[in-house]
Amino acid sequence: MSPSQITEDYYMILEVGQNATSEMIVAAYKRLALKLHPDRNLNHDTTKEFQLKNYNKLKLGQAYDTLKDVSKRREYDRRRPSINREYFSHQSTQTSRPDSTSTSRPESLSEAAQIAALQKLKHDRDEKWRVRKIAIELSIFELRRGIRQLEQEIKILNITLAAEAVAVAQKNSWGAWLLSAIYKRAEDSEEEKARKDRGIQERRIEKDMKERWLEFRKVSLKNEEDLLRRTKEEVDAADLCDNKEIQRLRDVMRAREQMERQEKERIERERLAKIWKEHQEQREREEAERFRKTPADIYAREQTQRRKESNGQKYTNFDFGNKGNGANRTSSCKHQGWWHKV
Template sequence: MAPSQATEDYYKFLGIPQAAGTDAIRASYRKLALKYHPDRNPNNPQATAQFQLLEAAYSTLFDPERRRVYDLQYESIKQYSARDTGTSPPPPQADSNNPDQSYELQIERLEAAIRQLRKREEELENHCYQALNEYNISQVALLRLQAVADRDAEEEDYRNSWHGYFFAKRQSEEEKQAKQRHCRLKRGIGRKPFDWQNFCDNKRCGNRKKREHEKRQKEDTRRNWPRNCERHKRLNACGGNKKLREYEEHKKLRGYEELKKLRGHEELKKLRGHEELKKLE
């Protein structure tokens, strides 16, 4: 079945100019829908055809792509509608007697869509090319800045070495001031707003790492305090038990020594008794 061909002046039917916006199209459609709806006109035999024409006009003009294609052929449509002398416009129908004309209309629509897609493709390619160009420029600038920073770092390391101290070229006052400004700017990047007003913080700026280390130590001590207390209790208990064991072992040793002494005295007495008996005999 051949596609339908728009042969009616939709702008004239809706009562709006060709440059009307979507709001005007929507308002005119709602007004005419109430007028031509078949349920509101049961005695009008042309109400269905007029409502179908209204639907076709609204769907064509409200869609930007279909409206663009319709505007391309609007001049020929106006001439066709001017030759039509009927009071009530018929609904849009396919011209079955002239299929070539419907094919030509379809080809025009496809060509218009292809032109729009090509135009959009060219715009996207231009945007991509600009973005890629800006990216390349930024990468080149970044590499240059990195090279300058590396060269400055190498020069600074060389000046801080013993060889550079004796043989390096002396810096001028302008170079020293520029270097000091660069160092101040580098230190001030991570500084808080209005931090320069606090004189004490600026005065203790050199001990920042030390203060942070002490702060971390205090936090660790406060966080680990219960665990450390339990550990000290265990260590003290172990130490007390160790001392008690040492005392008991020492006491046992002293007991053993005393027993040895007593046994020694008894053996001496026995020996002396034997000697006295031998003398008496």
């Protein structure tokens, strides 16, 4: 497999830390292979997961083949930071760029669907980060335990070497020489001296190797702690970007809902204004009709009054005429005044 084709975090697949030993890698591979093997687990969901997800035989085999080989693992470790960045970048943009088979324009998705997709992306990222964090923290724990053990072993070796150095110095001192002459102490044989010297040299070499291992473990611990910090920063940055996008989409939804609400209110106001206008026009028409009919009624009443007054005046003139003439005509009446009594 060429380096350009590596896009998976093999340490995450095997659930081990970057400083895992060969024995830890082999044990992790066997554990996952047995756990997900369909012949060992008849659960259909586990079988499907074994076939479709990253923890299948192909991915486990690729991770195991790469990490168990020293040269391949060294090259992979050199490229691993860029692989992690590409992985999290791909996960961050996977949902924001929908599949072309489903839609040719991401804008065609509704804001609610985009928010749901981003939330699912965040959930998946958090799950992967949780697994990755556990693996890194386990590696950090093992490194710290190994460091404490090496420090204790180096401390014991230092005490032993110091005691042996004191014993050799005392043996070669003047006092020891004088006492040996007085008490006639038995000298060690050449073989015993060679054995002791060889033991001292072996302990010194062991101490030097353990100190080198201790320094390497401390560097590895710092690298793992830095990796944990950087990975968390990348996850937090991706979550922050998604949160901003979710907030923007929610703002768009609220703005659209506000516009729709304002449009409904405008339509309702126009409807009420139209009703009020129609009612006002109806009242104006009724008022105009009332004022239009009033002069005719007044004119009709005036005509009736005039006719009544005209008729009354005519009857009054007729009575007065008769009374005036009657007084003059009584004396000349041929009926001897009795007519007016009839």
